[in-house]
Amino acid sequence: MNSELIVIESIVDTTVDLWHRTLTDSTWRVSGVRFEFPTGTSIEAHEKIVLTSITPANFRTKYNLEDTIQVFQYNGKISNGGEEIGLWALDRSDTTNSLKVFMPNILLDAVEYETSSPWPVSASGYGDFLLRINNDLYGNESTNWMP
Numbered sequence: 737m738n739s740e741l742i743v744i745e746s747i748v749d750t751t752v753d754l755w756h757r758t759l760t761d762s763t764w765r766v767s768g769v770r771f772e773f774p775t776g777t778s779i780e781a782h783e784k785i786v787l788t789s790i791t792p793a794n795f796r797t798k799y800n801l802e803d804t805i806q807v808f809q810y811n812g813k814i815s816n817g818g819e820e821i822g823l824w825a826l827d828r829s830d831t832t833n834s835l836k837v838f839m840p841n842i843l844l845d846a847v848e849y850e851t852s853s854p855w856p857v858s859a860s861g862y863g864d865f866l867l868r869i870n871n872d873l874y875g876n877e878s879t880n881w882m883p
Contacts, residue, residue: 739798740789740814742766744823746779747871753778756826762839767846768821769812777806789813818855822846847875856883 744766746752754764754773765772771787779785785806788795792807801807814821827840849855849866855878856866866881873880 739795741795741865742769742787742810742814742821743784744779744787745784745871746782749781751778751780754825756829756839759829759837759839762826762829764826765824765841766810766821767824768819769810769814771808771810771812773808779806816851818848818850820846820848845875847881849881850878854878856881 754777755775756762760775763773763775763777766787769787769789783806785808786795786801787808787810789810790798791809795801795807795809796803823844823846824841825844827842829837829839831837847866851857866883868875869880869882
């Protein structure tokens, strides 16, 4: 049972809703793996959320993970050849001249990893994963990641 995962960790001291309360079809998303958070999802202060390529039940069993940690399955695949993974949040809603309401997205953070130096090459399909060293630093800095 091979599994890929992305861990999203809140670095703020408050709960953040990953959806819009009035435009309920507008949610945060993760590009690269084509994942949209379900309506009603929130992340608590300093909480971690796991996105995985296998079912949450299988992931919990495989890693003996507590039920208190939110786990979601994405349908995409993380490329072993390098790609950009981005976390997109909702900006404030706006209205067009024709009175259509829309919700712009803003890129909060992204990592465009590569399969060669200066990125750790052992995570390029060889079983290792990339671990972010400091969540307060920009995600696209290769020296902020280790296998």
